[in-house]
Amino acid sequence: MGDASPQVAPASSGRVIFLGPPGAGKGTQAARLAAHMGVPKISTGDMLREAIARGTPLGLQAAPLMEKGGLVPDELLIGIIQERLREDDCARGYILDGFPRTLKQAEGFESMAGGDRTAELLVFSVEVPRPELLRRLSGRRWCPRCQATYHVETNPPKREGLCDRDGMRLIQREDDKETAVARRLAEYDERTAPLIDHYCRRARFHRVDGHRPVDAVFDELKGLLEAAR
Ligand code: ADP
Ligand code: AMP
Numbered sequence: 001m002g003d004a005s006p007q008v009a010p011a012s013s014g015r016v017i018f019l020g021p022p023g024a025g026k027g028t029q030a031a032r033l034a035a036h037m038g039v040p041k042i043s044t045g046d047m048l049r050e051a052i053a054r055g056t057p058l059g060l061q062a063a064p065l066m067e068k069g070g071l072v073p074d075e076l077l078i079g080i081i082q083e084r085l086r087e088d089d090c091a092r093g094y095i096l097d098g099f100p101r102t103l104k105q106a107e108g109f110e111s112m113a114g115g116d117r118t119a120e121l122l123v124f125s126v127e128v129p130r131p132e133l134l135r136r137l138s139g140r141r142w143c144p145r146c147q148a149t150y151h152v153e154t155n156p157p158k159r160e161g162l163c164d165r166d167g168m169r170l171i172q173r174e175d176d177k178e179t180a181v182a183r184r185l186a187e188y189d190e191r192t193a194p195l196i197d198h199y200c201r202r203a204r205f206h207r208v209d210g211h212r213p214v215d216a217v218f219d220e221l222k223g224l225l226e227a228a229r
Contacts, residue, residue: 014039014093015113016225017100017203019195020126021188022181023133023140024210025217027149029126030097032218033225040089043097044077046147047084053144067174069183071101071191078108085112101192106199121203122228124221125196126210130185137181141170155214204228 016033018026027043034041048066051059058080062072081099084090100106110118128136139152143163150157150170157164175184199205206224210217 015117015121016093016095017121017123017199018095018097018126019123019192019199020210021128021133021192022184023136024126024128025136025214026097026126028155028214029124029210029217029221030095032214033221034095036222037093037095037225039093039095041095041097042081042084042090042099043147044081044099044101045097047080048072049147067180069175069180069187071187074102074104074108077101077105078112081105081109082112100195103191103194103198106195118202119204121199122225123199123203123205124224125199125205125207126217127207128210132211133185134181137176138178140173140176142173142176143168143170 014037016030016037018030020026027045030041030043048059048062052063052066053059058076061076065072077099081096085094100109136151136154139154141150141152141157141161142148143150143166145168146163146165148163148165149155150163157170159167161170162168163170174180196205208217208220208224
């Protein structure tokens with residue numbers, strides 16, 4: 001990583017959305033860009049997994065849906081994002097990873113963020129061929145304590161099977177197993193991919209080739225961010 005200090009001021013709005021299918025590298029890039037910009041990375045997947053770990057009512061409702069690779073209802077997601085964006089650390093901007101995922105969520109987000117500000121949003125659609133997505137998802141490992149992600153081949157931890165940050169034993173996410181992955185990709189095609197057309201017309205939208213090394217993708221994102229300021 002090594003990109004912890006903010007080096008640039010946020011883009012005029014400082015608000016970035018990552019679109020892309022599961023496994024495209026959204027979380028990996030969003031974490032690096034958030035550190036680079038000095039704004040929080042907000043991952044709805046992480047928030048839901050945390051709610052499950054804590055056994056909250058939201059977690060109890062989300063768990064069976066997530067495990068099978070389905071989406072959690074729009075109203076719940078719009079509610080948790082609305083609450084999160086009110087926190088002080090979002091004042092200078094934020095990076096959304098995994099939200100919005102449906103047109104209804106996009107509309108909900110636009111009404112809470114002020115529809116007229118959509119044109120300022122910077123939206124990256126990270127594109128990766130399907131066989132590579134399957135390879136990435138089947139090899140992804142995850143730390144249940146700090147939510148760091150690894151890949152058994154391309155991004156292994158320093159000590160096999162253990163998180164670099166806190167030493168926890170890494171696990172495979174239940175929804176990274178084969179049946180759930182098929183459903184998640186189908187949900188993406190049906191419900192999230194239409195957001196490409198939506199943001200193409202309304203925001204500062206860029207397709208990014210995610211089938212390259214992490215650093216190469218990140219360099220392009222930094223360039224696009226710089227150009228948008
Ligand atoms: P997403 O958030 O889009 O689901 P992740 O960022 O979790 O995707 O990445 C999915 C998996 O692929 C992880 O195991 C990650 O380490 C790995 N990965 C991410 N970006 C790349 C890349 N550019 N090249 C190879 N592997 C990658
Ligand atoms: P992710 O960590 O982004 O891969 O998300 C994991 C799972 O969390 C998804 O497959 C969904 O079940 C759920 N989820 C995360 N974000 C959303 C969202 N914006 N809308 C609906 N479900 C979501």
